[in-house]
Amino acid sequence: MSGSVNITVDGKQVAVPAGLNLIEAARYAGKSVPHYCYHPRLSVAGNCRICLVEIQGQGKLQIACNTRVTEGMSYFTDNDRVRKAREGVMELLLINHPLDCPICDQAGECKLQEYAVEHGSGITRYAFEKVRKPKNVSWGDKVVFDSERCILCTRCVRFLDEVAGTPEVGLDLRGEKCTLVVKGDGKLTSPYQMNIIDLCPVGALTSRDFRFKSRVWFMHFTDTVCTSCARGCNTVVGSRGDRVLRMVPRTNPDVNDSWMCDFGRLHYAFVNDETRLTLPRVAGKGAPYATALQRAKAILEGARGQGILAVASPFMTNEELFAMKELLDRLGVEDRFFLKPTGEGDDLLVHPEKCPNARGAALLGFAEAPAEWPSKEYGALLYFAPHEGADLPEEVLLRAKRRIVFSLKEREADVCFPLTTWIEKDGTVVSAGDRLQRLTKGISFEPTLVTERTVLDRLHASLDAAHRPPDTAAQAVARLAAAVPAFAGVTWQRIGPLGMKLEAAGAPA
Ligand code: SF4
Ligand code: SF4
Numbered sequence: 001m002s003g004s005v006n007i008t009v010d011g012k013q014v015a016v017p018a019g020l021n022l023i024e025a026a027r028y029a030g031k032s033v034p035h036y037c038y039h040p041r042l043s044v045a046g047n048c049r050i051c052l053v054e055i056q057g058q059g060k061l062q063i064a065c066n067t068r069v070t071e072g073m074s075y076f077t078d079n080d081r082v083r084k085a086r087e088g089v090m091e092l093l094l095i096n097h098p099l100d101c102p103i104c105d106q107a108g109e110c111k112l113q114e115y116a117v118e119h120g121s122g123i124t125r126y127a128f129e130k131v132r133k134p135k136n137v138s139w140g141d142k143v144v145f146d147s148e149r150c151i152l153c154t155r156c157v158r159f160l161d162e163v164a165g166t167p168e169v170g171l172d173l174r175g176e177k178c179t180l181v182v183k184g185d186g187k188l189t190s191p192y193q194m195n196i197i198d199l200c201p202v203g204a205l206t207s208r209d210f211r212f213k214s215r216v217w218f219m220h221f222t223d224t225v226c227t228s229c230a231r232g233c234n235t236v237v238g239s240r241g242d243r244v245l246r247m248v249p250r251t252n253p254d255v256n257d258s259w260m261c262d263f264g265r266l267h268y269a270f271v272n273d274e275t276r277l278t279l280p281r282v283a284g285k286g287a288p289y290a291t292a293l294q295r296a297k298a299i300l301e302g303a304r305g306q307g308i309l310a311v312a313s314p315f316m317t318n319e320e321l322f323a324m325k326e327l328l329d330r331l332g333v334e335d336r337f338f339l340k341p342t343g344e345g346d347d348l349l350v351h352p353e354k355c356p357n358a359r360g361a362a363l364l365g366f367a368e369a370p371a372e373w374p375s376k377e378y379g380a381l382l383y384f385a386p387h388e389g390a391d392l393p394e395e396v397l398l399r400a401k402r403r404i405v406f407s408l409k410e411r412e413a414d415v416c417f418p419l420t421t422w423i424e425k426d427g428t429v430v431s432a433g434d435r436l437q438r439l440t441k442g443i444s445f446e447p448t449l450v451t452e453r454t455v456l457d458r459l460h461a462s463l464d465a466a467h468r469p470p471d472t473a474a475q476a477v478a479r480l481a482a483a484v485p486a487f488a489g490v491t492w493q494r495i496g497p498l499g500m501k502l503e504a505a506g507a508p509a
C-alpha cells in the first residue's frame with residue numbers, strides 16, 4: 001500500500017493509510033473504538049474521552065481521535081486498562097444524566113445507551129441529587145434542546161461553525177452548570193440546522209417534526225435519494241405503515257458528505273397526503289386501470305392525424321422517461337417537452353433546479369418548455385403534471401381536444417392517472433454533475449397504485465402487441481443502456497447505492 005504505515009492493533013498487524021487517526025486505523029483491524037465528540041467530517045475536539053486507547057511505550061492512555069498512526073505503532077483498544085478507563089468515563093457522563101430513555105426520541109439509536117451497555121458498569125455509586133438543567137428548550141421551529149441529556153461534545157457547535165457557516169451555538173457557564181446557548185434571540189437560523197440533530201450522539205437535540213411520532217424499532221428504513229433539487233442528496237427514509245415519518249442524510253462524499261438541507265428533509269408531506277389520487281379517473285369518475293388504459297389508447301389513436309403534445313416531468317425517473325419516449329416514438333409524436341421548476345441555490349448543497357431529473361429528461365430527448373409554446377391545436381395532450389413548480393399554461397391545456405394527465409391529485413382531464421412519488425418506486429435519476437443515482441422503493445402508498453412506467457408500458461403494449469416491456473428496474477436500466485448512448489454501459493448494480501458518474505453523457509447541459 002503506497003503512503004501506508006504498518007501498525008499493530010490489539011495484536012493484529014495491518015497496513016493502513018498514513019495520516020489516519022487511531023479510530024479510523026482500528027477499523028482496518030476490524031476493531032471499533034467508541035467515540036462521541038469525534039466525527040470524520042468535523043474538526044477534532046477531544047473532549048469526551050471515551051476513545052481512550054493504550055499505546056505501547058506510552059505511560060498514559062491517549063485519546064484515539066487526536067492521535068495519528070506512526071510506523072511500527074502498536075496500541076490496544078480493548079485491554080483491562082482501557083476498559084477500566086472507559087467505564088470511568090461512562091460513569092462520569094451518566095452522573096447527572098436524567099436517564100429518561102423511556103420518553104426520549106433518541107432511544108434505540110443513542111450512543112449513550114449503546115456505550116452504557118457495552119462499556120458501562122451497570123451500577124451507579126453516586127448518591128447525591130442530580131444537577132437539573134433546562135429541558136424542552138425551543139431552538140426555533142425545527143430543533144428542541146434538552147440540556148440535561150447534553151454531554152457537551154460540541155458536535156453541534158462545530159457543524160454550525162465549520163460546515164453551515166452560521167456559528168450560532170456556543171457554550172455558557174462552567175463545570176456541572178455548563179450548557180449550550182443559541183446566540184441572539186435563542187432561535188437557530190441556518191437552513192442546514194437539522195443536521196445537528198443527526199450529529200448529536202445522544203437525545204439532547206430532537207426534531208420538532210419527528211418527535212414522538214414513532215419508536216425507531218417499529219420503523220422501516222430505505223436508502224434512497226432526495227428529489228427536492230438536482231443535488232440528489234443521499235438519504236435514509238424512515239417509514240411506518242406505508243407512510244413517511246422522516247428523512248435523514250446518508251453519507252456520500254461525492255454528493256452530500258453527511259448532510260442535507262432542512263427543506264429537502266422536511267419535504268415529504270405530499271407523499272402522505274390522504275387526498276391523493278389512488279385510482280384513475282375517466283371523465284371525472286373513478287375507473288379501474290383497464291378502463292382508463294382503453295380510453296387513453298382510443299384517445300391517442302384518434303389523435304394521430306391531428307398531432308399530439310407530450311409534456312414530461314423532471315420528477316420522472318429515466319426509465320419512466322424512456323418508456324414515454326418509446327411510446328411517443330411508436331406514435332410518431334414530435335413535440336416533446338418538460339417543465340423545469342427553478343429557484344435559489346447556495347454554495348453548500350442546494351441546487352437551483354428544484355427537481356431531480358431535468359438532465360435525464362434532456363438526455364432522453366425532451367426539450368425544456370419554451371417561453372412561447374407552439375400555437376398549434378393538438379388532437380391530444382399527454383401530460384405528466386409536476387407536483388410542484390409551474391403548471392402548463394391554461395391556454396396550452398385548452399389547445400388539446402383530449403387530455404391524458406398523470407397527477408398526484410385529481411385534475412380535469414379525459415383520463416387522469418395517479419402519479420406515484422419518489423419513495424414508491426425503483427428507478428434512476430441524473431443528479432447534478434451527471435451523477436446517475438438510484439431511487440429505491442420504500443413504501444406502497446396504496447396497493448391499488450400502479451407506477452407510471454407500468455402504465456406507459458401497458459399503453460404501449462395495447463398499441464403494439466410486439467412491445468415487450470421490462471419487469472424490474474434493473475431490466476429497465478439495461479434496456480435504457482442498450483438504446484441511449486449517454487447511458488451506455490450502465491447497469492443497476494454498477495450504479496450501486498452511491499451512484500456513478502455518467503461519463504458517456506458528455507458535458508452537462
Ligand atoms: S447538544 Fe448534542 S451534539 Fe450538541 S454538544 Fe450536546 S450532546 Fe453534543
Ligand atoms: S440540497 Fe437538494 S437534494 Fe439535498 S436535501 Fe436539499 S433539496 Fe434535497
Ligand code: FES
Pocket residue numbers: 034035036037038045046047048049050051052063064065066
Ligand atoms: S472521541 Fe475522542 S475524545 Fe471524544
